[in-house]
Every structure is written in structure tokens, then in C-alpha cells.
Amino acid sequence: MGSFSEHKRVSEAPTNPGGGAAAGRFDVADLYKGPVAGAPGGTEQASPPAEKLRQAYFWIVNNAILSPFYDIEYSDSPPQVYAFGDRKVQVSLPSAQSYSSYVLLPLLNLAVRRRCLLVGGPGRGKTVIAVLMGLLSGYSLQDIRRAIQHGQPQMTIADLLGNPLPSSLVSAKSNEEIKIAWRRWLGMRVKIIDEYNRIPTRTQSALLTVMADNYAEMYDQVYNCPPAAWYLTANDDAGGGTYQVIEALRDRIDVVVKALHFNTRFLGDLLARIEQGFAPEEIVPRQIIFTEAELKAMEKAVRAVRVPGPLLRRLEFFAGQFEFFEPAGRQAEYMTKDTAKLAGADFAALSSQETGKDKAADLGSQTFNGLSVRSLMTALSFVKALAFFRGAAEISFEDLRQVLPFVLHDKLTQNPDSPYFERGNNQALRVDRVSWIRNLFDESCREYQRLDLDAEDPVAELSEEFARGLEGVGEAQVRKQLTAIERTLRDWSSSRKLYGHMFDDILKLKYLHQRYTNYLKWLIWKK
Amino acid sequence: MRGGAFAAALAADRGRFNALYEAARRASPALDAGEFAAHLRGPVAALVNGVAASYPDRAPAAAAALYEASLDLFRKDLLGGRSRNPLLPRVWAELLPLGLRFLAADPAGFAACMLNALHNISAEAPAAAGLWLRRMCAVLPSCSAPEEPGLCGQVLAWRCGLPQYRASALKVWEQLPEDLQLLTLGLDPQAHSGQAAAIGARLRADRWYRPGGSGKKEIRVVSACGGFRGLGGPFAVPPALSVRGGAVVAADGAGNWVLHSDDCGSVFRRAAPGDLGSPAPNDPANSISRKGEIAFGGLRASSGDLAGCASYASTGDLLAVALKESHYVYVIAPAAADQERG
Numbered sequence: 001m002g003s004f005s006e007h008k009r010v011s012e013a014p015t016n017p018g019g020g021a022a023a024g025r026f027d028v029a030d031l032y033k034g035p036v037a038g039a040p041g042g043t044e045q046a047s048p049p050a051e052k053l054r055q056a057y058f059w060i061v062n063n064a065i066l067s068p069f070y071d072i073e074y075s076d077s078p079p080q081v082y083a084f085g086d087r088k089v090q091v092s093l094p095s096a097q098s099y100s101s102y103v104l105l106p107l108l109n110l111a112v113r114r115r116c117l118l119v120g121g122p123g124r125g126k127t128v129i130a131v132l133m134g135l136l137s138g139y140s141l142q143d144i145r146r147a148i149q150h151g152q153p154q155m156t157i158a159d160l161l162g163n164p165l166p167s168s169l170v171s172a173k174s175n176e177e178i179k180i181a182w183r184r185w186l187g188m189r190v191k192i193i194d195e196y197n198r199i200p201t202r203t204q205s206a207l208l209t210v211m212a213d214n215y216a217e218m219y220d221q222v223y224n225c226p227p228a229a230w231y232l233t234a235n236d237d238a239g240g241g242t243y244q245v246i247e248a249l250r251d252r253i254d255v256v257v258k259a260l261h262f263n264t265r266f267l268g269d270l271l272a273r274i275e276q277g278f279a280p281e282e283i284v285p286r287q288i289i290f291t292e293a294e295l296k297a298m299e300k301a302v303r304a305v306r307v308p309g310p311l312l313r314r315l316e317f318f319a320g321q322f323e324f325f326e327p328a329g330r331q332a333e334y335m336t337k338d339t340a341k342l343a344g345a346d347f348a349a350l351s352s353q354e355t356g357k358d359k360a361a362d363l364g365s366q367t368f369n370g371l372s373v374r375s376l377m378t379a380l381s382f383v384k385a386l387a388f389f390r391g392a393a394e395i396s397f398e399d400l401r402q403v404l405p406f407v408l409h410d411k412l413t414q415n416p417d418s419p420y421f422e423r424g425n426n427q428a429l430r431v432d433r434v435s436w437i438r439n440l441f442d443e444s445c446r447e448y449q450r451l452d453l454d455a456e457d458p459v460a461e462l463s464e465e466f467a468r469g470l471e472g473v474g475e476a477q478v479r480k481q482l483t484a485i486e487r488t489l490r491d492w493s494s495s496r497k498l499y500g501h502m503f504d505d506i507l508k509l510k511y512l513h514q515r516y517t518n519y520l521k522w523l524i525w526k527k
Numbered sequence: 528m529r530g531g532a533f534a535a536a537l538a539a540d541r542g543r544f545n546a547l548y549e550a551a552r553r554a555s556p557a558l559d560a561g562e563f564a565a566h567l568r569g570p571v572a573a574l575v576n577g578v579a580a581s582y583p584d585r586a587p588a589a590a591a592a593l594y595e596a597s598l599d600l601f602r603k604d605l606l607g608g609r610s611r612n613p614l615l616p617r618v619w620a621e622l623l624p625l626g627l628r629f630l631a632a633d634p635a636g637f638a639a640c641m642l643n644a645l646h647n648i649s650a651e652a653p654a655a656a657g658l659w660l661r662r663m664c665a666v667l668p669s670c671s672a673p674e675e676p677g678l679c680g681q682v683l684a685w686r687c688g689l690p691q692y693r694a695s696a697l698k699v700w701e702q703l704p705e706d707l708q709l710l711t712l713g714l715d716p717q718a719h720s721g722q723a724a725a726i727g728a729r730l731r732a733d734r735w736y737r738p739g740g741s742g743k744k745e746i747r748v749v750s751a752c753g754g755f756r757g758l759g760g761p762f763a764v765p766p767a768l769s770v771r772g773g774a775v776v777a778a779d780g781a782g783n784w785v786l787h788s789d790d791c792g793s794v795f796r797r798a799a800p801g802d803l804g805s806p807a808p809n810d811p812a813n814s815i816s817r818k819g820e821i822a823f824g825g826l827r828a829s830s831g832d833l834a835g836c837a838s839y840a841s842t843g844d845l846l847a848v849a850l851k852e853s854h855y856v857y858v859i860a861p862a863a864a865d866q867e868r869g
Contacts, residue, residue, distance in 0.1 A: 026787070026796070028681040028692035028699060034643025035603050036596045038635030063550075276549045283546055286635070 120259025323370025772804010
């Protein structure tokens with residue numbers, strides 16, 4: 001499979017060629033880079049973090065996990081596309097380096113230290129991928145295996161977090177004196193929860209505290225956990241299993257990765273593994289194991305990846321499509337799906353009150369909810385991580401497009417009754433959530449283009465002016481801005497239907513108007 | 528393989544060692560099991576057993592590291608019957624045994640450094656590799672701190688004929704204790720005790736300075752470097768010389784090469800377009816006439832072999848001459864009169 005079948009070998013750097021030729025500087029430290037791995041200052045330490053992450057990716061896909069898929073597609077020239085069958089199923093051959101989501105996203109999760117849920121049927125390698133992430137962080141196989149938390153219906157909080165030491169329990173005169181034997185996994189930088197949907201509800205709450213707030217508490221004792229990348233597995237993504245997963249815990253999942261099916265044309269590789277007794281987790285090359293310092297540096301480097309203004313606008317425009325729900329309130333600020341949900345209102349009944357809008361065209365009609373702050377921050381983190389992985393200093397449009405479906409997979413709740421799904425071949429999007437979200441983003445970007453918002457975006461212009469600050473701004477200028485805001489709102493109110501993306505724009509203008517108004521009052525008072 | 532710490536280490540982690548071998552064999556079907564086994568039974572076993580004799584708890588780590596290093600080299604035909612480098616086996620047999628304490632402390636790092644260094648030097652300057660091995664064997668027993676073998680190896684690489692590393696190697700040299708500073712320059716530490724700082728200052732100031740030499744200098748051709756590309760050199764046609772960014776640059780129409788030259792040797796290295804400095808005129812104090820009359824810093828010399836030169840380039844301390852019908856560049860400098868290199 002692929003051209004790298006020697007399991008211990010790491011792909012030759014660079015794994016993503018295309019950068020400029022190296023400068024002709026001579027450093028005698030290069031003397032120790034060579035065919036034998038392990039030299040200090042040798043290849044693996046000289047590899048920048050992004051290159052090391054790519055080497056880890058290629059080692060895993062070529063040697064550890066048989067995942068011969070390229071569902072995260074990049075092309076630097078128009079890809080060839082073939083259509084199959086009556087429904088014209090499209091298969092494209094990407095023209096640039098593309099990736100398997102099943103391996104890439106857990107790796108990105110390691111880089112940004114978030115929470116990754118691996119879902120899929122049994123025996124698809126979910127636990128193996130999580131174990132590999134632990135090995136890449138420098139833990140031994142034995143440590144990882146001991147530290148995996150296996151969800152089962154009898155799991156108690158003590159099983160999960162630890163036990164008070166019996167001797168201190170007897171002798172303690174107050175809770176503060178009780179010593180807790182905390183479970184070792186709490187202090188690890190990679191945390192693996194296997195079959196989290198088999199953990200009883202009460203214990204899920206204790207898990208939530210650790211996942212959400214990074215500490216464990218028992219008998220008034222607190223254990224502060226170090227930052228960690230989390231890997232949770234579940235056998236299906238409906239939150240079912242033995243116990244319903246509490247919503248707060250589900251909401252803490254940052255990215256959902258599906259275990260892809262096994263391509264039977266690679267059965268020979270499985271046979272070879274059986275015959276060789278090959279276990280990839282036993283021979284992870286040293287060169288791709290990250291130290292704690294490297295993981296910290298990588299996280300910092302990911303944060304430094306830039307987000308260009310035009311892409312940020314597209315993300316804003318996309319994210320703004322979903323929250324607005326006109327029938328949910330009388331005051332604009334409360335016209336949100338969240339208002340309806342909190343009131344326990346019948347969404348379908350409320351929705352039927354909306355008139356005048358093309359619901360098939362309205363992207364917001366496809367969801368029951370909007371995007372939270374947390375999900376937007378997670379999206380930005382993972383997009384930056386993907387750009388970092390690809391060796392870019394700033395994110396690209398395709399990075400955004402590829403990552404959003406995985407990050408928002410469990411964040412956007414689909415409204416399957418939306419008329420959109422009755423159009424054309426859209427029925428499959430009720431089931432294929434990744435394609436559905438990607439399609440939502442594509443449609444949003446098309447609308448963005450149609451409205452020509454890069455060229456004409458009064459909210460952006462007014463925001464930029466405001467962002468320059470109010471220091472030294474005189475009364476005349478303030479009044480000019482207020483007039484501009486009022487004129488824009490007047491134009492909109494007279495000519496346009498109220499769609500989701502306008503909702504945040506209107507409220508932003510209200511915000512700016514209020515800020516200028518308060519400042520004007522102060523200027524006048526000061527006079 | 529009977530008995531011994533190495534045999535015990537192999538037996539204890541047999542599954543993993545076998546998996547590694549199988550993986551390497553899948554990628555390199557020509558990997559000869561017999562040759563590999565002979566290498567393990569010979570130098571690897573000797574090294575691991577040697578480590579075990581003084582550091583018994585480090586034997587398993589040494590075994591694993593040396594096993595993997597061996598596989599890396601066999602996979603690439605750098606060891607074994609098809610090896611292209613006759614010196615690498617000598618690293619196993621002659622050099623590594625002198626550093627058992629370093630092998631015990633960091634088996635993967637120490638072995639990789641020594642093996643990679645010899646591999647790289649052989650690729651750059653085959654003649655320098657044997658010299659480096661000999662001198663490293665002489666210096667290694669005097670190393671004590673864990674980083675010293677690596678630092679000495681870097682300095683020796685420069686001293687044995689890789690002048691492009693001069694600047695960085697000098698910085699490394701300054702990190703060494705005095706006795707190793709002197710040893711890596713080929714000087715007796717007892718005879719030159721207390722002189723390292725002064726020697727270092729002269730090395731930094733004068734690239735033609737030869738430590739331990741008589742101090743006498745003469746204007747002479749110190750090296751002929753370059754050559755025809757078809758015979759392993761860099762130039763497709765006889766190059767034209769110029770000075771850019773303070774260095775001599777040779778151009779043959781297809782590319783530009785920067786000359787790195789000092790008392791340790793001369794070599795051309797290809798330059799990326801952005802790496803060339805601004806063009807500069809020749810140093811007027813150093814020149815050669817069409818008759819081969821050399822003027823160097825007020826001194827005069829003559830060379831009939833260099834008459835009719837096609838171009839020359841001179842900096843403050845070097846004159847490079849190219850002939851019309853030669854792919855070589857002749858480097859003239861005020862070099863040590865002694866014939867024996869330090």
C-alpha cells in the first residue's frame with residue numbers, strides 16, 4: 001500500500017515539497033543528519049514541527065492504520081471527475097496532496113489538544129488510532145493501555161477519578177485532610193475514553209468536569225490536570241448505547257471523526273500483518289514521537305497561523321446563517337432558535353409562521369440551532385491546525401471548507417424536514433452530515449459572492465472605522481457615522497427580506513450606533 | 528548466538544526485533560539475512576557486551592539502538608556485501624568501541640552521530656573520511672562529557688577537509704575544553720597548554736593559519752578545485768570568476784558556485800540565486816597578469832602554468848584563477864610553507 005511499506009521508516013522530508021530551495025548556509029550541525037536515525041540535531045530534531053506532524057501522518061497511513069482514503073481533497077489544478085451509475089455518483093481525483101480524515105483529524109487534535117470523538121462500527125481501529133496518538137506523545141504502550149478508561153455500565157466516579165486512601169479516610173477530621181489516590185490517567189497529556197457512551201450518567205458528569213474544566217474533584221480535593229488531547233470512542237454517533245450521553249458532555253466534543261470502512265482490495269495487507277505478527281503500535285519510530293516541549297511549541301505555532309480577512313468574512317457570513325429565527329420573538333435580539341428551544345416551543349409550528357422567504361434557499365431552515373462561541377473557536381483552531389499541517393502561514397479557503405464539516409458535525413442539528421432536502425439529489429444529505437455541512441458552506445459562499453460582499457460591505461466599513469478608536473474623534477465625525485448607520489438600516493428595511501446573515505449585521509449596526517451615541521453624549525457633556 | 532548480554536536482550540524483546548527485521552526486509556527484499564546476522568554476531572554483539580560489562584542496565588537500550596541503526600544501514604546498502612562505503616564497517620569495529628561510555632549513555636544518539644558523520648564526509652570528500660576516522664579514534668578517548676564526541680567530530684570534519692564548515696565549526700570549537708581544542712587541531716595538549724585562546728584568535732583572523740606550523744608563509748597555489756561535471760566536478764564549461772558578497776564565485780552559465788577555502792581545503796558549493804551577495808571589484812592588492820605574474824599583498828611570485836588565465840577573482844586573502852581550457856580553479860594564498868598538514 002503506497003510506496004512506503006517499511007514499517008519503521010519515516011517518510012523522507014520534506015513530505016510536502018513545494019517550498020523554495022534551502023539557503024546555501026553551512027552549519028556543521030548538518031554533519032549528523034543522515035541515514036541512521038537518532039542523532040541529536042539529526043533529522044528528527046531538525047524537522048520543524050509541521051514536518052514532523054506530516055511524517056507522523058504518512059507513517060500512520062502507510063504502516064499503521066490501513067486507511068487508503070483521500071476524503072480531505074486538495075487540488076492545485078482542476079481535478080478529473082468521473083460520474084458513476086444512474087445517480088451520477090461523482091468521484092474526483094484530487095491533483096494536490098490529499099488526506100484521510102480518519103488519520104488526519106486525530107493528529108490535528110493532538111496538535112491543538114482538543115477533544116476528538118471517533119465513531120464507527122466495532123473493529124474499525126478507533127482505539128488503535130487513539131493509542132497511536134498516545135504513543136506519538138511519548139508514552140509507552142504499557143502506560144497507554146493502563147490509562148485507557150473503558151466505559152462500562154458499572155463505572156463509578158471512583159473508578160474514573162480515584163479513591164480516598166482508607167487510612168486518611170479514617171483519621172481525617174475534615175475533608176481537607178483526606179488524601180486521594182488520584183488515577184494516573186488524569187495527569188497524562190493524552191486521555192483516552194473508550195466507549196464513552198457506556199459510562200453511566202452520574203459518572204459522565206464527573207467526566208464532564210475533567211473534560212470541560214480540566215480538573216477533578218473529590219471530597220473537596222482538587223486535582224488540576226495538565227492540558228491534554230482527548231480521544232473518545234463510541235460505536236455510533238447517535239449518542240446511544242447503554243446510556244444517553246448528556247448534552248453538555250456531547251457539546252464538549254470538538255471534532256467528530258468517522259472510522260471509514262475497510263477497502264477489501266487491501267486484504268493482502270491484512271494477511272501480511274497476520275503472517276508477520278506485525279503490531280504497528282510496537283514499532284512507532286522515534287523520529288515522530290513528540291516531546292512535551294514540542295507539543296507546546298506546536299500548539300503555539302498553530303495559534304500563530306494567520307486568518308486572512310476575506311476568509312474570516314466568509315466564515316462570519318456562514319456562521320450567521322443559522323441562529324436567526326423570526327417567529328421566536330418580538331424583539332430582534334431574541335429572534336433566535338435558542339429562544340425557541342429554551343421555551344420548549346414546537347419548532348415546526350413556529351417555522352410555519354415564517355412567510356415570504358424561500359425556505360429551500362434559506363440555509364438557516366436546514367438546522368434547528370445556530371453555532372455557539374465554543375464551536376466557532378474550535379473551528380478556527382482546527383482550521384489553523386490544518387493549515388499548519390500543510391506548512392502554510394495562513395489558512396486557505398479549502399482548509400476552511402475541509403475542516404468545518406468535522407468540527408460542526410455534532411454542533412449543527414439538522415432539520416430533516418427542510419424543503420431543501422427535497423430538491424434534486426439532496427436527500428442523501430440528510431444522512432451524510434459531512435457532505436451536508438460542506439454543501440452548506442459552499443452555498444453560503446456562493447451567496448456571499450452573489451451579494452458581492454468583498455466589494456460592498458457597509459458593516460465592514462463601519463466596523464473598521466470604529467475599530468480605529470474613538471480617541472480624538474469629534475462630534476461632526478460621530479454624527480456622520482451615526483447617519484451612515486441609520487441610512488444603511490433604512491435601505492435594508494425598505495428593500496430586503498430578513499435572512500439569517502442579515503441578523504447579525506443588523507445587530508452589529510445597532511451595537512455601533514449605541515457606542516457612537518454614548519460617545520456623542522459624552523462629548524456633549526464634556527463641552 | 529549463545530550467551531552474552533546481547534543475546535539476552537534479543538531474546539527479551541524478540542517479537543519487536545523480528546517485526547523490525549520483517550519490515551525492513553519487506554522494503555528491501557535484497558536484505559541478506561546471513562550478512563545481517565553476521566554483523567549482529569560480530570561488531571554489534573561486541574559493542575553491547577562491552578557496554579554490559581561496565582553498565583549492565585544499559586545493555587538492552589544499547590542493543591535496541593544498535594540493532595535499529597544496523598537495519599537502517601543494511602536497508603540502504605551502506606552495510607553488507609553491497610555497501611558502497613568501505614569505511615562504515617570500521618566505525619563499528621574501531622571507533623564505537625572507543626566510546627562505550629557514550630554508547631551506554633545515549634546509544635542511539637552516539638552511534639547515529641558517528642555513523643552519519645562518516646557517511647556524510649565520505650559523500651562530500653572521500654579522501655577526508657579516512658582521515659576523519661583516524662583522528663576521531665585518536666580524540667575520542669580524551670572525551671568525557673556527553674556532548675564532547677559530537678563537538679569534536681564536527682571540528683574534525685572541518686579540519687579534515689570540509690572548509691565550508693569553518694565558521695560554524697569554529698563556534699563549536701570554542702565550546703570545547705582546552706585539551707580537546709588542542710587535540711582537534713592536531714596539537715599536543717601538554718606542549719601547548721594555555722595557548723588555545725591565542726590559537727583560536729589566530730584561526731579566526733587568518734584562514735591560512737596552520738596551528739603548530741613554523742609560521743612561515745609563502746605565496747603558493749594551495750589547491751586546485753572544481754573540475755568537469757562529467758567527471759564528478761561542478762562545472763559544465765570552464766568557469767568565470769567574480770567576487771560577490773566578499774566571496775569568490777564561479778559561474779559556468781548553468782549555475783553559480785561559491786568557493787570555500789582555507790588551510791583545511793577548498794571546495795565549491797552551489798549557491799541559490801538569493802544567496803549571492805552584491806558584486807564587488809577584485810582586491811587591487813592581489814592579481815595575476817596574463818604572463819602568470821602574481822602580485823599578492825606586495826609580494827611577487829610567478830607561475831608559468833597559470834599564464835593566459837581567463838579570469839581571476841581576488842579578495843583580501845585569496846586569489847582564485849581560472850584558465851581558458853581548464854575546469855579547475857587554482858587557489859593562491861599566503862599559506863603555510865610546511866607540507867605536512869596539521
